[in-house]
Amino acid sequence: MVSTCTPVTEEGRHVFEIVGYSKHRGMGHDAFIRSGTFSVGGHHWVIRFHPDGYLSSSAKVGNGATADFISVYLQLLSKDAKVRASCDLSLVVQNTGLSTSVHKTGPRIFHQGQISAFAPQTNVFMKTSELEASGYLQNDHLTIKCVVTVMMEPQVATTEFLNKIDLPPPSIIENLGSLLETEEGADVRFSVGGETIAAHRLVLAMRSPVFKAELYGTMMEGRSQLVTIEDMQPAVFRALLHFIYTDSLPDMVDHEGDAVIEMIRHLIVAADRYAVDGLKLICQSILCEKLNVMTVGTTLALAYQHNCDRLKDACHEFLTASNVMDIVIATPGYKNLKTTCPSALADAFEKAMKRRKT
Known part of the structure; x- marks a missing residue:
């Protein structure tokens, strides 16, 4: 024992x-x-x-x-x-x-x-x-x-018996990550910002309904060995694939401070575009932790543009729970929010008024 x-x-x-x-x-x-x-x-x-x-x-x-x-x-x-x-x-x-x-x-x-x-x-x-x-x-x-x-x-805790067999941890995530890295058996290639990135149709289709439609549906990409991805940086697409294969974000050793936040914002756009909901939720969580007076305006606009309801609620709570509006109004993110997403400001104002009445 x-x-x-x-x-x-x-x-x-x-x-x-x-x-x-x-x-x-x-x-x-x-x-x-x-x-x-x-x-x-x-x-x-x-x-x-x-x-x-x-x-x-x-x-x-x-x-x-x-x-x-x-x-x-x-x-x-x-x-x-x-x-x-x-x-x-x-x-x-x-x-x-x-x-x-x-x-x-x-x-x-x-x-x-x-x-x-x-x-x-x-x-x-x-x-x-x-x-x-x-x-x-x-x-x-x-x-x-x-x-x-x-x-x-x-x-x-008390353990009655010691005669047990220790089982190895699951290795499928590691194996899939290795498959992406080595490109073994890759059957589709993507042209992204001048770079060519190899992947596996079945894995992409299994994890993303958008990739499934593009690669196995009636769209042109389903018959093509080289698919062109517009309006996305190669580093962002590679990070998207890394999550699809491993269910985790890649190490961002090349990014610090504001660069990490910018990468996460790009990943939300990519996750929304390819309906990778798990990645979208993780990115929302990270941006919630990074909320401050300098980032809340830009983050709120992003939440409205890509239907990030939880991130939207976090931004509203930050604006209404903290006496920081005078500071936020002076930020570039707020000025951009006024132009690109005025409905976000209307919602924030309405929530602030309800909070004051309660």
């Missing part, structure tokens, strides 16, 4: 948007702004932001004076609770949506009602001069992201 103890954790994320950062300065070192309450692991938490820094009583700088740093804390609110947890506090670069960890606190006990209810234990989160010179603060807007991991009761 063998027993196994496995750790069990629950992770939660909260993003705290601070609009009009400069207007919160000058309140004094005892003053703070508190985020909305969020729940992780069955307990309630908040983020506390001290725009003038938090100072102990022995280091006060005078009523209404400011320190040369800001202070940010995660606070446990659940009454009389003792919770073992870790946290990662980050700042988000406004023009990319990427975040950088500033303070990590390893697993420790948070005890409500005591100083241990707060993390980190240091007062200095970041120097004010460093913050104001960085990309974290733009258009007087600051975004704090907090990831909380709560350690739950470990799971203990």
Whole structure:
């Protein structure tokens, strides 16, 4: 008999948007702004932001004076609770949506009602001069992201018998990926942006009803050994084929930051064009995670143009739940949205009005 103890954790994320950062300065070192309450692991938490820094009583700088740093804390609110947890506090670069960890606190006990209810234990989160010179603060807007991991009761399992045969993991995905890479048995070729890409008719038809109609239907492509693909980059078509064969996205080591987002947008267009719904859903999920004031306008237009309902809902929620419209209106994505998809703005305005009434 063998027993196994496995750790069990629950992770939660909260993003705290601070609009009009400069207007919160000058309140004094005892003053703070508190985020909305969020729940992780069955307990309630908040983020506390001290725009003038938090100072102990022995280091006060005078009523209404400011320190040369800001202070940010995660606070446990659940009454009389003792919770073992870790946290990662980050700042988000406004023009990319990427975040950088500033303070990590390893697993420790948070005890409500005591100083241990707060993390980190240091007062200095970041120097004010460093913050104001960085990309974290733009258009007087600051975004704090907090990831909380709560350690739950470990799971203990007992195994009665050891006489079992370990089975190998499924290999069909790996085999199909190798088939695409080696081009063995390929029976159709595509001309895409001046490049020739080989594939297998049966695999494409099995995964895409559009390819099935083109390659086995009455259309010209069904009788042709070379099919021309218009209005698509070779890298995007290769990524589409990679998903069709392996049910996963390729590694995007050649893309960083905005280039990754742009590739995902192109893949949504390709997935919609060839009715590859799984790829379309994965790309929507990625763009939802990348939403920020700089990308929401362009992303919303894309969602309307290619019938991405979940992505559309996420954009509307971002616009109505965050007080960021003044910033969004100044972005190129918003200006393009006004021209290409005015109905999206009408829907966003209607949802915002309904939200205010409730």
